[in-house]
Amino acid sequence: MKNRWFGSVAARLVGVCAIGLGIAGTASPAVVNLDIEGGASDTTHSGADGVLSGGGTFWNGIDAGVDASGLLDETGAPTSTDVVWTSGGGGEDASSTNDLQDSGAFGTFEVQGLDPGTAYDVAIYAFPFSFIAFTDSSGPSGGLCSGSPTYALPGTQDADYCLYEDVMPADLGGGVYGFTISGLDGAVMGVQVSGPGGQEPPTVPALGWPGKLALGTFFLFAGVFALRSRAR
16 A cells, blocks of 8 residues: 555656656647649548648648638648749649649749748659759759659659758748749649658756755655665
8 A cells, every 4th residue: 555655646746847847748740731733623632641741631722823821730720821822823644543643833832931940841742753943041952853653642752752851941031931832844733841840859958946846855755665665
């Protein structure tokens, strides 16, 4: 009975220590999915089958050349992410066997409303053998984004999609940050933006007085229990 009592107290003190220490668990990054619609009767894709998907199934249907604001993340929760087009015209891929890679847009658009100084991962699904330009805080880059697609989601890197990891949003002007994506020679079918990039380890700030008190109390109980156990 004493062992159980001590175990219960110890468990509670460990919990208090965790609060006092300020130990925080990792949180899954938010993922915003874009299905670029370039056909007249496209069906917006749905499913947790993108290369950056974290379990949510929602995709925002974005018509080629049409701005969209207040996009939802993969769970259906609102975000500050917007899509703003500079130019855009639709096209279809008759070889596709899914709703994501069935059509796309030739042109240029910005993914706006992202956090400056925060790293993101970005996946771009593109027409076969598309050259796609991508601009982040370091400037323009890109090149051949896709080859001969498998059309079996999540697909294969450099065949179905190209991937940019831990990239920082560019200053787009007016206090707006985001990425610019352009079909130099080809079309964009879909985009996934996941941020912040990667999973950060738990943070343990400096030990404050609640943590010190809880930790000291825990070791006091542990010492008393050890002495009593030896006496028995």
